[in-house]
Amino acid sequence: MPLTLLSGQFSQANEREYLWSLNFGPQHPATHTTLRLLLTLDGERVVDAVPDIGYLHSGFEKIGEHLDFNQYVTVTDRMNYVSPMANNVAWHHAVEQLLGIDVPPRCKYLRVIVSELAMIGDHLVAAGAMGLDVGAFTFFLYGFYQREKIYDIFESLCGARFTNSYTRVGGLSQDITPLTIEKIRDFIKGFPAVLRDMENLLTRNRVFIDRTQGVGVLTRDEAINRSVTGPIARASGVTRDLRKDEPYLAYGDLDFKICCSEAGDCYARYLVRMHEMRESLKIVTQAIENLPAGPVNVDGAQRTGLPDKHQVYQTIEGTIEHFELLMSNRGLAAPCDEVYAAVEAPNGELGFYIVGDGTDVAYRARCRPPSFVHFAIFPHLIRGHQISDVVAVLGSLNIIAAELDR
Amino acid sequence: MENEPFVPGLAGKGGHLIALEEVLDALKLQAGVLDMDAFRGQWRVVVDSSQLHATLKRLKEAWQFDMLVDITCVDYLQYQHATDRFGMVYLLACTERNQRLAIRVLLNEPNLVLPTVTDLWAGADWMEREVWDMFGIRFEGHSDLRRILMPEAFAAHPLRKDYPRQGRGERHNFPVVTRDQS
Numbered sequence: 255m256p257l258t259l260l261s262g263q264f265s266q267a268n269e270r271e272y273l274w275s276l277n278f279g280p281q282h283p284a285t286h287t288t289l290r291l292l293l294t295l296d297g298e299r300v301v302d303a304v305p306d307i308g309y310l311h312s313g314f315e316k317i318g319e320h321l322d323f324n325q326y327v328t329v330t331d332r333m334n335y336v337s338p339m340a341n342n343v344a345w346h347h348a349v350e351q352l353l354g355i356d357v358p359p360r361c362k363y364l365r366v367i368v369s370e371l372a373m374i375g376d377h378l379v380a381a382g383a384m385g386l387d388v389g390a391f392t393f394f395l396y397g398f399y400q401r402e403k404i405y406d407i408f409e410s411l412c413g414a415r416f417t418n419s420y421t422r423v424g425g426l427s428q429d430i431t432p433l434t435i436e437k438i439r440d441f442i443k444g445f446p447a448v449l450r451d452m453e454n455l456l457t458r459n460r461v462f463i464d465r466t467q468g469v470g471v472l473t474r475d476e477a478i479n480r481s482v483t484g485p486i487a488r489a490s491g492v493t494r495d496l497r498k499d500e501p502y503l504a505y506g507d508l509d510f511k512i513c514c515s516e517a518g519d520c521y522a523r524y525l526v527r528m529h530e531m532r533e534s535l536k537i538v539t540q541a542i543e544n545l546p547a548g549p550v551n552v553d554g555a556q557r558t559g560l561p562d563k564h565q566v567y568q569t570i571e572g573t574i575e576h577f578e579l580l581m582s583n584r585g586l587a588a589p590c591d592e593v594y595a596a597v598e599a600p601n602g603e604l605g606f607y608i609v610g611d612g613t614d615v616a617y618r619a620r621c622r623p624p625s626f627v628h629f630a631i632f633p634h635l636i637r638g639h640q641i642s643d644v645v646a647v648l649g650s651l652n653i654i655a656a657e658l659d660r
Numbered sequence: 661m662e663n664e665p666f667v668p669g670l671a672g673k674g675g676h677l678i679a680l681e682e683v684l685d686a687l688k689l690q691a692g693v694l695d696m697d698a699f700r701g702q703w704r705v706v707v708d709s710s711q712l713h714a715t716l717k718r719l720k721e722a723w724q725f726d727m728l729v730d731i732t733c734v735d736y737l738q739y740q741h742a743t744d745r746f747g748m749v750y751l752l753a754c755t756e757r758n759q760r761l762a763i764r765v766l767l768n769e770p771n772l773v774l775p776t777v778t779d780l781w782a783g784a785d786w787m788e789r790e791v792w793d794m795f796g797i798r799f800e801g802h803s804d805l806r807r808i809l810m811p812e813a814f815a816a817h818p819l820r821k822d823y824p825r826q827g828r829g830e831r832h833n834f835p836v837v838t839r840d841q842s
Contacts, residue, residue, distance in 0.1 A: 308809040316818060316825055351700055478726050478755055481783030499758045591699045594751055609734050622730040630786040659809055
């Protein structure tokens with residue numbers, strides 16, 4: 255598309271001589287991640303924008319055809335690195351769908367808790383970075399301090415702050431401890447007050463509203479037609495949330511609302527994210543207080559989930575079980591069939607299309623990345639707006655380049 | 661009404677709720693529908709490539725499958741008992757009734773061409789570009805079918821099974837800019 259303006263149509267090119275081209279990215283502080291935009295400008299007004307992506311392409315889907323179902327979870331961490339827990343859950347949700355495993359209730363609740371904490375963390379970054387881009391620095395710092403607490407929870411939960419790799423086929427890498435439960439309770443206690451402070455800082459801020467209201471409007475029909483999902487679609491009035499529409503894990507038992515807006519602009523996306531954090535907190539509260547007892551992994555006799563580490567080191571049965579599952583020729587056997595399973599990740603519908611071929615390695619591991627779909631609508635949103643609105647729209651879409659390029 | 665529990669799939673505007681089975685029954689009569697089956701509760705319909713666009717158009721316009729969730733492709737080169745080389749997958753969703761349906765098309769070399777669906781769903785634009793980039797399947801009528809993730813000059817289609825994971829030495833040809841030259 256960048257060439258169509260210039261090549262072949264010289265008469266038009268002359269008429270458009272006053273247009274400027276601006277290269278935005280791939281290394282620009284306001285793009286946050288490695289993506290590039292070619293903007294065509296008329297003064298300060300954006301006439302056209304052509305996204306150029308692929309700078310972070312690392313062949314994740316190709317790697318998925320060579321790593322087994324438990325190993326690949328480390329790669330999913332690196333897709334949307336702002337909320338890796340949600341990716342872990344999404345990947346093993348799809349794998350378990352392919353293998354036909356139903357995880358125990360305790361595992362379902364724990365997965366709900368971690369994906370909702372990831373949701374809060376992701377929305378804090380998305381809203382915070384959007385605020386930062388339009389000049390609200392304090393707001394961003396408030397958000398990041400809370401995110402730090404979520405990292406602490408994840409650290410005590412699975413040992414890693416950033417790349418968690420928490421889930422396993424048929425379960426989790428480890429059970430939750432009382433210390434982690436206390437940390438989550440602490441977070442639940444403290445977070446609403448901070449969220450209120452954050453809303454006081456920005457929601458009725460004149461400058462912020464001027465910068466975001468009416469900017470980058472996406473209507474409901476356009477949102478559906480362009481495959482947009484998640485908070486961006488909900489800000490445009492699409493009442494679609496997989497947690498309600500296809501209640502997976504334990505979402506069917508929990509009480510929460512879907513947050514929607516009809517405006518479809520950057521401000522509405524900000525509002526939807528702020529409200530969703532409150533709903534996510536509600537889900538975490540219910541899940542942590544009603545956490546069922548029992549095992550987190552599926553029964554070892556099914557030969558699907560890895561046995562408990564304690565058993566592996568202490569009993570011969572556990573050692574054998576562990577060994578058998580990890581041997582390359584006698585591990586999991588996926589059916590020769592294809593499955594698509596999606597979860598509601600912070601950015602939207604995160605799905606995996608997995609083709610099984612009788613081994614424990616996916617024949618094809620397609621990831622349906624929400625950022626990829628959302629970045630495609632960017633030119634449509636920015637046309638006709640000012641150049642300073644580019645960062646506001648980019649921030650409101652929450653594009654994560656590692657997920658965009660995979 | 662207040663005490664009515666939430667039932668997934670009943671989010672429609674009331675009136676007659678179209679079950680997925682009705683759509684499948686209607687599809688059976690459609691020309692070009694070769695096969696349909698379900699796995700783990702997910703229905704897949706195999707369509708002949710010549711009837712792909714017509715089927716998708718009908719699904720969108722008559723059966724309200726208004727959202728195209730994803731377009732992807734699978735290379736069955738090393739797949740046991742596979743008869744065809746490529747399998748295209750169109751994942752559709754109906755936001756009104758909360759239903760999902762997968763449409764599959766089998767393709768063989770040298771006819772790796774399909775009609776574009778960007779006229780039905782604007783969201784198909786980048787998805788088709790990615791499939792072209794990764795698998796080399798052309799979409800006729802696509803207004804801007806360029807590579808999207810790989811560089812323009814890249815020759816191969818890397819997600820094909822005959823492309824090695826380590827690459828074919830493309831990186832050796834990258835120009836190296838030293839500090840003195842820059």
